Amino acid sequence: MLVTSPGSGQVNKPQRRWHIAVFLAPAVLVYTAIMILPLFGTMQLSLYKIIEGQQVFVGLDNFRHLLGDERLSSTFWNALSNNSIFFLIHMLVQNPIGILLAAILSNSRLRFRAWYRTAIFIPTILSFVIVGFVWKLILSPLWGVAPDLLDLVGLKSLYKPWLGKEQYALITLSLISVWQFVGIPMMLIYAALISIPEDILEAAECDGITGMKQFWKIKLPLILPTIGIISILTFVANFNAFDLIYVTQGALAGPDYSTDILGTFLYRTFFGFQLQLGDKNLGATIASLMFLIILAGVCIYLFAIQRRLRRYTF
Amino acid sequence: MNTTNKVNKTASLLATSMIGLSALGLSAGVYAQDAELTIESWRNDDLSIWQDKIIPAFEAKHPGIKVTFAPSAPAEYNAVLNSKLEAGSAGDLITCRPFDASLALYDQGYLASLADLPGMGNFSDVAKSAWITDDGKNPFCVPMASVIHGFIYNKDAFAELGLSVPETEADFFAALDKIKEQGDYIPMSMGTSDQWEAATMGYQNIGPNYWKGEEGRLGLIDGSQSLTDAQWVAPYEQLAKWGAYLGDGYEAQTYPDSQNLFTLGRAAIYPAGSWEITGFNANADFELGAFIPPVAAAGNECYISDHTDIGIGMNAKSENADAAKTFLNWVASAEFASLYANALPGFFPLSNDPVTLEDPLAQEFISWREKCNSTIRSTYQILSRGTPNLENETWNASANVIKGTESPADAAKRLQDGLASWYKP
Numbered sequence: 129m130l131v132t133s134p135g136s137g138q139v140n141k142p143q144r145r146w147h148i149a150v151f152l153a154p155a156v157l158v159y160t161a162i163m164i165l166p167l168f169g170t171m172q173l174s175l176y177k178i179i180e181g182q183q184v185f186v187g188l189d190n191f192r193h194l195l196g197d198e199r200l201s202s203t204f205w206n207a208l209s210n211n212s213i214f215f216l217i218h219m220l221v222q223n224p225i226g227i228l229l230a231a232i233l234s235n236s237r238l239r240f241r242a243w244y245r246t247a248i249f250i251p252t253i254l255s256f257v258i259v260g261f262v263w264k265l266i267l268s269p270l271w272g273v274a275p276d277l278l279d280l281v282g283l284k285s286l287y288k289p290w291l292g293k294e295q296y297a298l299i300t301l302s303l304i305s306v307w308q309f310v311g312i313p314m315m316l317i318y319a320a321l322i323s324i325p326e327d328i329l330e331a332a333e334c335d336g337i338t339g340m341k342q343f344w345k346i347k348l349p350l351i352l353p354t355i356g357i358i359s360i361l362t363f364v365a366n367f368n369a370f371d372l373i374y375v376t377q378g379a380l381a382g383p384d385y386s387t388d389i390l391g392t393f394l395y396r397t398f399f400g401f402q403l404q405l406g407d408k409n410l411g412a413t414i415a416s417l418m419f420l421i422i423l424a425g426v427c428i429y430l431f432a433i434q435r436r437l438r439r440y441t442f
Numbered sequence: 443m444n445t446t447n448k449v450n451k452t453a454s455l456l457a458t459s460m461i462g463l464s465a466l467g468l469s470a471g472v473y474a475q476d477a478e479l480t481i482e483s484w485r486n487d488d489l490s491i492w493q494d495k496i497i498p499a500f501e502a503k504h505p506g507i508k509v510t511f512a513p514s515a516p517a518e519y520n521a522v523l524n525s526k527l528e529a530g531s532a533g534d535l536i537t538c539r540p541f542d543a544s545l546a547l548y549d550q551g552y553l554a555s556l557a558d559l560p561g562m563g564n565f566s567d568v569a570k571s572a573w574i575t576d577d578g579k580n581p582f583c584v585p586m587a588s589v590i591h592g593f594i595y596n597k598d599a600f601a602e603l604g605l606s607v608p609e610t611e612a613d614f615f616a617a618l619d620k621i622k623e624q625g626d627y628i629p630m631s632m633g634t635s636d637q638w639e640a641a642t643m644g645y646q647n648i649g650p651n652y653w654k655g656e657e658g659r660l661g662l663i664d665g666s667q668s669l670t671d672a673q674w675v676a677p678y679e680q681l682a683k684w685g686a687y688l689g690d691g692y693e694a695q696t697y698p699d700s701q702n703l704f705t706l707g708r709a710a711i712y713p714a715g716s717w718e719i720t721g722f723n724a725n726a727d728f729e730l731g732a733f734i735p736p737v738a739a740a741g742n743e744c745y746i747s748d749h750t751d752i753g754i755g756m757n758a759k760s761e762n763a764d765a766a767k768t769f770l771n772w773v774a775s776a777e778f779a780s781l782y783a784n785a786l787p788g789f790f791p792l793s794n795d796p797v798t799l800e801d802p803l804a805q806e807f808i809s810w811r812e813k814c815n816s817t818i819r820s821t822y823q824i825l826s827r828g829t830p831n832l833e834n835e836t837w838n839a840s841a842n843v844i845k846g847t848e849s850p851a852d853a854a855k856r857l858q859d860g861l862a863s864w865y866k867p
Contacts, residue, residue, distance in 0.1 A: 199830055199863065269691020270699050292635050292693025294847060380834060382637050383693065384842055402638075403822065404831035405542070 173412035226313025249311035260375030477765035480533030484519030538583035540572035561774025583753035631709030633695025650745035655817030665867025678850030719788035828864035
């Protein structure tokens with residue numbers, strides 16, 4: 129729309145704001161090249177199949193095969209349910225512990241706060257390979273310190289080769305992952321807690337709300353949006369997980385596929401393993417399903433939860 | 443100006459003709475004197491052995507041919523080789539992985555058929571089986587080496603406990619019981635954490651005695667036998683008894699753990715593959731012995747897994763085909779077999795010529811070829827082409843059976859059902 133400013137007689141065009149495009153360009157280009165194009169490439173790959181050496185368009189046939197074939201689908205559902213347990217343990221253990229640690233750290237009477245904060249956060253910056261290897265060694269029945277430590281307190285009978293038993297392996301790995309990543313919810317919630325203005329807390333104190341009650345009634349509602357963000361980050365990270373399982377249990381995700389999650393299933397299918405040759409199309413099908421599962425989870429969160437969260441601005 | 447131009451032109455003309463001449467001279471020289479061969483391989487560990495021993499021995503006999511050994515990292519080899527072959531820049535000689543990986547290269551026309559190579563006559567059918575078309579007509583790699591399965595044991599421990607080498611199943615378990623009872627040693631060093639140990643050193647190690655080696659393996663391929671037959675379930679029934687003799691927490695014991703447990707002298711018996719020989723010789727400070735997988739009853743014929751592991755073939759597009767064939771013929775000779783086997787004890791030559799090995803443990807292993815019938819791992823040829831992949835499933839089933847979480851019959855049935863779902867003999 130043209131606006132003629134009175135008096136001057138000049139025509140003011142709305143400025144084309146080129147700088148926006150210029151500033152966005154690097155991020156958009158890089159993101160498109162390394163994220164969006166491969167994503168669509170993967171989805172495209174999942175619609176094709178190699179028939180007699182040729183890539184042939186088969187529509188959703190790969191998805192039908194993956195979910196319809198008795199063996200493949202049982203592997204898929206096993207991986208999905210293991211993945212859900214993996215996620216559930218993170219939600220039930222990692223995030224409450226993260227909140228607890230943050231609450232303790234935000235207490236101004238605690239000494240050596242910075243030291244604790246750093247110590248708890250350090251595992252997060254370690255590589256999966258180191259974490260997996262160290263824990264495998266700690267829990268090793270032969271050279272590990274776990275059996276010896278239990279022996280010292282007379283509880284040797286409680287020791288089990290946790291990583292080698294179907295009933296414990298997945299939980300053990302989940303807890304290792306919790307140990308590694310508990311620093312992230314702790315940091316985010318810690319930041320949210322210390323940004324709560326003093327006057328609100330003082331007002332609460334005037335009304336006689338102190339201690340635990342203050343945490344439940346005042347602080348927790350104020351940090352709920354942060355907890356929501358942490359949940360969704362955990363969800364995305366867990367359903368993309370692969371490294372820890374691969375490092376500790378190998379691509380076959382033993383014992384007896386009890387630690388097989390979508391990431392390891394995808395790896396075995398896409399790249400092949402030992403004598404099994406890789407199947408890029410079926411692998412891409414699994415990758416696409418993983419994307420859809422994560423997308424669905426994020427959508428549910430955004431539409432059903434995020435919009436109902438009440439935000440307080442100070 | 444003009445003159446300078448002219449001078450320049452003449453000079454450049456001269457220069458060009460000189461380059462042309464020298465290029466001509468060079469290429470003429472190559473044709474007259476040396477054919478250069480390059481070997482693609484994943485055995486970068488063996489680089490010095492090739493450069494210092496094998497290649498000089500060949501070049502001394504064949505002065506017209508120069509050979510370069512150009513290995514890449516084992517994990518990258520297949521991918522690197524495929525892209526080089528596609529681009530037409532691969533070497534003249536190609537080290538072959540066993541079975542389908544190399545068969546695929548032959549089918550795509552990258553590897554030449556060696557049906558008319560005279561040296562191929564030095565190899566048995568079992569030796570050739572890893573690098574031959576399904577119809578058995580076109581071999582495409584010269585077999586280089588195999589690995590043999592058996593049990594390595596701590597001789598000192600056996601002497602201490604007054605044990606003799608077990609020959610039958612009953613002896614074997616009696617020995618294990620005795621070691622367990624005495625308590626100083628873990629009877630057997632193996633873990634199920636990595637799964638392949640259970641399948642490779644367990645199932646494929648003892649199995650051939652039950653399914654009678656090649657007879658059973660080929661029966662499985664032609665459909666006359668099934669994994670649920672008694673002879674295929676029997677090895678699982680044996681494995682089911684092993685769990686009791688493995689170390690505490692063997693469920694979480696990995697392959698390096700097992701090796702260390704044995705070389706530290708804490709375990710008496712190690713279900714092995716011959717590739718362990720070099721490492722064990724270096725790390726164990728006690729005397730090592732080896733014994734054949736025990737047979738069901740005394741006097742039974744014995745069968746061993748003598749698994750073809752590495753071969754060498756010719757790039758179909760090689761410009762030095764004749765020289766490459768000369769080299770391959772030499773690889774098929776007794777001279778190469780002896781050189782290679784002594785440089786790498788535990789990787790045994792596959793040719794029919796008798797080879798003298800210097801390492802006593804390696805000698806013990808290779809002597810079994812005289813006494814027993816050889817076969818290869820049952821799951822490697824043809825049967826692992828589809829999904830569910832029989833080899834991977836065998837890893838899983840063997841580990842389950844040892845831990846007792848799946849019965850031998852159930853495991854066998856699951857494998858057979860999985861195989862039957864895609865394989866029609």
